Amino acid sequence: MSDLHSINEAINKRAGRKLLPSILVSLGILLLVWLSLSTFRVLFAVLVTGAVILGIREINRAFTAVDIHIPLWSLTTASIALCASTWLGGVSGLAVATAISFPALLVLLLPRGTENFVKTASASALALIYLPFLAGFLILLARPYNGLERVMTFVILVSCNDTFAYLTGVLIGKHPLAPKISPKKTIEGLVGSLIFTVIGGSLAFHYIMDSDWWLGAAAGVLTVFTATAGDLIESALKRDVAIKDMGTLLPGHGGVMDRLDSVLFAAPALWLALEIVRRAQDSGLL
Structure with a gap:
C-alpha cells in the first residue's frame, strides 16, 4: 500500500495535479453529460x-x-x-x-x-x-437528432487527447512543448495524444457516428491541435495574471475554466468538420 501511495505521489508531482480526484471528477462530468443528452x-x-x-x-x-x-x-x-x-x-x-x-x-x-x-x-x-x-x-x-452521438464522440476525442497527453507526458515526456507557457506539457505528450486520439476518433466515428473511420482520424488530428491550443492559451492567460488555477471547484482540475480550456477551442472545429461532412454527403460527394 505504501508503494502504491509513493507511486501516486510521484505521478502527482510529475504531472502537477492529483490523479485520483481528477479521474473521479472527469467521470462525474461524463455521467452528467450522458444523462442530460439521453433524457x-x-x-x-x-x-x-x-x-x-x-x-x-x-x-x-x-x-x-x-x-x-x-x-x-x-x-x-x-x-x-x-x-x-x-x-x-x-x-x-x-x-x-x-x-x-x-x-x-x-x-x-x-x-x-x-x-x-x-x-x-x-x-x-x-x-x-x-x-x-x-x-x-x-x-x-x-x-440535431443525433446530438447524443455527436457529443459523446466529441467527449471521446477530447478525453483521448487530454488523457494520453497526460499519461505519455508523465511516463516518457522529456522535451517541453512550450516551456514559457506550460512547462509540464511535452512534445512526447503531444505525439502520444495525436496517436491515441486518431485511434479513438476512428473507432468513435465508425461505431458511434456510423461514418467512415478516416473521417474520425481526421477529426482526431483536428481535435489534438485545437484542444492543445486552447489549453496553452488558458495557461498563457493564467501566467499573465499570475495564478496557478482559475478556481478550486473541481478537485484535481482546478476551476471550471481549467476543464473547459481545451473543449472551447475543439468544439467549433469539430462542429465545422461535421457540417462539411454532412453537406458533402447530402450533395453526394461522400
Whole structure:
C-alpha cells in the first residue's frame, strides 16, 4: 500500500495535479453529460450554460487580480442569452445574439467613464467570445437528432487527447512543448495524444457516428491541435495574471475554466468538420 501511495505521489508531482480526484471528477462530468443528452437534450444546454456562468465568474476573479474590472452581471446575462439563442436558433441564433451582446456590453460600460475604457472593453470582449460564444458550439453539437452521438464522440476525442497527453507526458515526456507557457506539457505528450486520439476518433466515428473511420482520424488530428491550443492559451492567460488555477471547484482540475480550456477551442472545429461532412454527403460527394 505504501508503494502504491509513493507511486501516486510521484505521478502527482510529475504531472502537477492529483490523479485520483481528477479521474473521479472527469467521470462525474461524463455521467452528467450522458444523462442530460439521453433524457432531455435541452438539459445539456442548461448544463453548458451553468458551466459558462461559473467560468465567467472565474475569469472575472482573474481579471480583478490585475485590476481589470469587467461587468460580471452583464456578461452573465449575455452568456445566458447566447446559450438560449443557440439552442433555439442554431448557428444563426448564436451569431445574432453575439452581435447584439457585444455592443450592448460596450454601451453598459459608458457610465463608468473613459478611464481604462479600452482595457475593460477589450477584456469584456475576450470574456464574451472566449466563453459563451465558443461554448455555443457545444450546444450546436447537441441540437440535431443525433446530438447524443455527436457529443459523446466529441467527449471521446477530447478525453483521448487530454488523457494520453497526460499519461505519455508523465511516463516518457522529456522535451517541453512550450516551456514559457506550460512547462509540464511535452512534445512526447503531444505525439502520444495525436496517436491515441486518431485511434479513438476512428473507432468513435465508425461505431458511434456510423461514418467512415478516416473521417474520425481526421477529426482526431483536428481535435489534438485545437484542444492543445486552447489549453496553452488558458495557461498563457493564467501566467499573465499570475495564478496557478482559475478556481478550486473541481478537485484535481482546478476551476471550471481549467476543464473547459481545451473543449472551447475543439468544439467549433469539430462542429465545422461535421457540417462539411454532412453537406458533402447530402450533395453526394461522400
